[in-house]
Every structure is written in structure tokens, then in C-alpha cells.
Amino acid sequence: MIRFENVHKRYPTGREALNGVSFNLERGEFAFITGPSGAGKSTLLRLIALIERPTRGTVLVNNQNTARLPRRKIPGFRQRLGVVFQDHKLLYDRSVFDNVALPLVIAGASRREIEKRVRAALDQVGLLGREGHPPITLSTGEQQRVGIARAVAPRPDVLIADEPTGNLDPELSREIMELFTRFNEVGVTLLIATHDLELIERMPHRRLRLVAGQLAADTSVESR
């Protein structure tokens, strides 16, 4: 589903964010990217979402070489990908409903379809009944769940998340992780960047450990 082949990413400042990273994530897999901050976790996810392109190497998503994707095809590519951001990236001048509906509106879904899917997504994150609220009236954890609802509303095959529990207390963090586990159970491929090792300790998932832009460890479930 997601395949990195000897991927390098060097920023114009000269910083080498990724230095020869290779791994392969199968369809339906659930993996964490761990490592200290600045190790390249965010960069790796940004390469998947085509927010950036690799300097060298190949990134394949859904068997599609992202380097060969022309600019005008990026929107369609992103529509098939769910992305959860650490800072939620919600639109605060719109209701919760409108925030979750945005990717569906972009995809051109009918009004009934949008209504149905937004409610389903909000139900999954436990926010059904809050559709009309502006996001600013919600707590940070609830806002993050709105962000997750928006990512899963179009039912993407792949969900990537950058520090989705970064600002949350342990209790809320566990809830979010349980949420991701449920998505994985229905077949969604997940790749989640986190530095919270304590949180994922007891979760039986593969871990890709990045250190200074290199893959320091790839611990799959079997080897532990």
C-alpha cells in the first residue's frame, strides 16, 4: 500500500530530513512511526500526502509513483487519502458538520450522501449531536476527533496521522488510539507518527523507528 525505496529528503536549508529510508506497508496494516522529534517522522508523512516530494528515491502509494503524478492529479490523489494533523487544521468559521463535510463536498457527493456520511463519521468519533457547534466551543480532544472524522468521512483506504495525540492527556490519547484500532479492524491501512512510546507500548503493532532521518528499527509484531 505504501512503499518507500531508498528515499532521501533534503530541504533547501541543507537539512537532511530523510536519509535512505526503505520500508513497505501492506494493505490493512497498522504501523507506528516513532523516534525523537526532528527525526523525520513528519517529513515521511508529508511525502505520502504529496505535500512534499522526495529529493531522491521512490515513494509508492497504492502502487502509484508519487514522483510521476502531475500537479493537476494531486487533488484526486489526496481525496483517496485520510490525513489527521496534530493541529487539527479545522476551519473555525464553519460548523463541525461543515468541517467534516468538506472532503465530501470536494468529491462532489450528493447532499443526502454527505448528510449520511458526516453523521456516520461523527458517530464513530462519539460526537454525534454536535454537528451545529462551532469547533472553537469544543475541547482540544473533541477538536482532534472532528479532524479524525473529517479524515475518515470519505472512507479512505489509507489513513495517516501526525502526532494525533500530541496535545492530549493520556486518557484522551488512549481513546483516540482505540478509535484508530477500530478503523484498522474494518480494513483501513494506518500509519501514525507518535513520540509517545508509553501510549503504544501495549499495542501489538509494527513500529518503524526513525533516528536522524534513518530507519533505526523496524519491529514487526512477530519479532516481539
Added chain:
Amino acid sequence: MRRYFDLHLQNLLGACGRLARQPFATLLTVLVIAIAMALPAGLRVLVNNAGALSAEWQSAADFTVYFKTDVPTDKARAVARQLEARDDVASIQFIDRGSALSEFRAHSGFGDALEALDGNPLPDAVVVRPASGVSGNVESLAAAIDALPETDLVQLDTQWVARLRAMLAVAGRIVDLATGLLALAVAVVVGNTIRLEINNRSTEIEVTKLVGGTDAFVRRPFLYLGFCYGLAGAVLAELLVLVTLALIGSPVHELAALYGSDFALAGLSLRETFALLGGGALLGWTGAGLATARHLRAIEPK
């Protein structure tokens, strides 16, 4: 297809709502656009009216032929009748020296002075209205009449009409240029307003792009915003022109009445009104299009 129209309708309504939510800022921008559009529209109305007025002065082509004082009135009358028979003469009005004198006495206020004269110093005269009107070759007709042995003087007064025509043509050209420049100004004003709007909504643009919004999807609300600005400006410009016409209409009518004319100011024709409204909407759309083309690419997800 219906969904496509739904989307556009939503964008249009959204743009209108956005303008209505900040009425003061919107009013200022729309007012600037309206003034920029009302100026050429008003000038156009002015030139059109002046043109209509000069066309109305068919009598301006009339000229007066004075007979030599030694030509008897009967002879003069006969010559006048010959003139009337000409193809290039529409009509004549013969004024014999007797009635000219009594009219002069009644209206000029020099009645007493005339009493002091021996006879009638005035010649017979005939007012000739050329068949061709102002635009025709009045000069050659006048020259032919002037060449007759019985006539003394042909007083031709069409020169100023030709000059007025020429001036109106120059004014029309200037209005065309002003229209072009002010149209550019409208597009720039809308473009700049949209540019600020893009800056204000950069988060929205970024997020929309992140969840897969196409450039067209991101651009559309701004295009409709420009469209609304342009159309609202054009409507206000139309109102400004109408109010101005209403304000100067009655004094102009009184002025015309003093000259014995029932001339009334004409407003914008239906075609010109549509041109104004359509032009405004199109300029707004274009200005917004230029601004978005220039700035949307700059806002990429970071």
C-alpha cells in the same frame, strides 16, 4: 449536472452572504467600483443626449436669402417660387419687406427710430430649408442661390453645427478611452480586494487543498465574490446615473423650453443597461480570476 449547478449556486449565495456579513467594507468597495463605472456611463449619456439634440436641430440648416432692395416684391416672390420648385429645397418661407418691417417694429423696440426713416430699409427675404438637412451639401445650394442676379446676401449659419458634431465625435472618443481605463480600474479594485480576501482565508485554502480540493474548487468562491462585487457596483452605478438624470432632468427641460424645444434627457437604453451590468459582472469575475491565478498557487500546504 444538477449537482454542478447546485455547487455554483451555493458558491454564489455564499459569496453574497460573505459580502452581507461585512456591510461597511463591502459598501466602500462597491462604491468605488460604482463611481468608476458611473463616470463613463454618465459621460456616455451626456454625449448621446448632445448628439440627439444636434440631430433635432433640423432647422439649423435653414438659411436666409436677402433680395436686393431694388428688386420689386413681386419679382422676389416669383424667384422664391422657383426656389421652392428645386429638388434640393424642402420648403421656403417668404417674408416680404412690409411684414418684416411691421414685425421688426413690434418686437425690436426700435419702432420710434424707424418712424424717423423715409421708407422701408428692409429687403424682401426668403428662408430656405434644404431637403438634405444639416448633413447635406448645403453650401453648394447656398452658392447657387447667391449667384442669382436678384439676390444680395445668403446668410449661411451651419458651420457651428458641423463644429458641434466634430466636438461630439472627439468627446465620444474620449469617453471610449475613459471607459477602457476605468474598466481596468474596476478590474484592479476587485482584484486587489480579492487578493486581501485570499490572504485572510489562506488557512481555508490550505486546508481545502490538503483534503483534496482542486484549484477550480478553491478558486470558485473567489470568482463568485468578484462577480458579486462587479455586479453590485454596476447596479449602484446605474442608480447613480438615474439619480443624476432625475436631478438635472427638470432644469434641462426648462432650459429647452426656453429655446422652444420639448427636448428631454434620455437615460441609458436597455442595451446600455445590460452592457453596464454585464460588463460590471464580467470585470469583477476577470479581476478575481487574475488575483486568484496570481495568489492561489502561492498558498500551498506547508
